Amino acid sequence: MMLKLGVPSKGRLMEKTFDWFGERGVVLRKSGSDREYAGEVTGVDGVELVLLSAGEIPRELAAGRIHLGVTGSDLVREKLPVWDNQVAELALMGFGHADLILAVPQCWVDVDVLDDLDAVAAAFRRDHGFRLRIATKYHRLVREFLQDAGVADYQLVDSQGATEGTVKNETAEMVADITTTGATLLANHLKLLQDGLIHKSQATLFKSRIAPWDDQTRSALKTLQTKLAL
Ligand SMILES: Nc1ncnc2c1ncn2[C@@H]1O[C@H](COP(=O)(O)OP(=O)(O)OP(=O)(O)O)[C@@H](O)[C@H]1O
Numbered sequence: 525m526m527l528k529l530g531v532p533s534k535g536r537l538m539e540k541t542f543d544w545f546g547e548r549g550v551v552l553r554k555s556g557s558d559r560e561y562a563g564e565v566t567g568v569d570g571v572e573l574v575l576l577s578a579g580e581i582p583r584e585l586a587a588g589r590i591h592l593g594v595t596g597s598d599l600v601r602e603k604l605p606v607w608d609n610q611v612a613e614l615a616l617m618g619f620g621h622a623d624l625i626l627a628v629p630q631c632w633v634d635v636d637v638l639d640d641l642d643a644v645a646a647a648f649r650r651d652h653g654f655r656l657r658i659a660t661k662y663h664r665l666v667r668e669f670l671q672d673a674g675v676a677d678y679q680l681v682d683s684q685g686a687t688e689g690t691v692k693n694e695t696a697e698m699v700a701d702i703t704t705t706g707a708t709l710l711a712n713h714l715k716l717l718q719d720g721l722i723h724k725s726q727a728t729l730f731k732s733r734i735a736p737w738d739d740q741t742r743s744a745l746k747t748l749q750t751k752l753a754l
């Protein structure tokens with residue numbers, strides 16, 4: 525059996541993943557036309573390239589349909605309930621950095637840390653008759669973080685994109701989203717909670733603990749690990 529390596533199929537994550545492997549002597553490339561999601565690997569035998577959406581790679585690893593996969597550590601933690609039972613981290617790849625954070629409107633001058641938020645959330649519920657709304661696509665990570673922080677009076681509203689806009693649009697009071705430069709938060713008059721860093725994400729090479737590892741795939745992994753100096 526071939527070792528299946530899942531890699532993001534487009535954008536910066538794909539390009540930087542190709543660069544990262546290329547610098548280590550493993551050449552990944554898209555075959556066929558630009559729009560065709562087929563790929564090839566040279567520089568190591570027994571490895572097949574599978575081009576997938578970054579968001580689907582955690583599920584494919586957990587289902588054992590790919591042996592290795594590159595995606596953001598945030599997506600693996602969000603999408604897999606007990607992620608470290610299902611996958612193992614082989615390498616932090618040093619790109620795709622993004623911080624998953626909690627942010628509130630800049631005009632909330634009394635709210636700078638989670639303790640302040642707890643007080644405001646309780647008051648909000650009393651005053652409005654519903655719980656303060658946090659827009660996010662990272663439901664699991666936000667719930668776990670706020671539970672550990674002892675904040676309970678809130679509700680999550682799902683936002684799959686343009687999350688920072690939900691406050692202006694009055695569909696949420698605050699957001700939990702990823703930020704890199706902070707420009708989007710600033711442009712939408714939001715500020716970070718000082719202790720509101722939920723996860724520091726970066727592109728990571730994961731190994732599936734579920735995939736069917738046979739002699740051939742184990743041997744391909746060994747060769748790959750030597751080449752990649754893991
Ligand atoms: N500035 C950024 N904006 C969005 N994602 C970023 C950024 N920087 C790093 N990332 C990371 O990229 C990954 C998301 O990539 P991408 O949006 O391609 O995934 P996807 O959900 O599969 O997208 P799509 O559904 O459009 O294919 C996450 O791990 C995220 O942390």
Ligand SMILES: O=P(O)(O)OC[C@H]1O[C@H](OP(=O)(O)OP(=O)(O)O)[C@H](O)[C@@H]1O
Binds near residue numbers: 684702703704
């Ligand atoms: O801190 P910054 O450098 O401003 O980057 C952060 C923004 O980038 C991402 O959005 P993206 O443009 O990928 O679109 P999305 O909101 O549809 O996910 C993310 O969701 C933030 O909105």
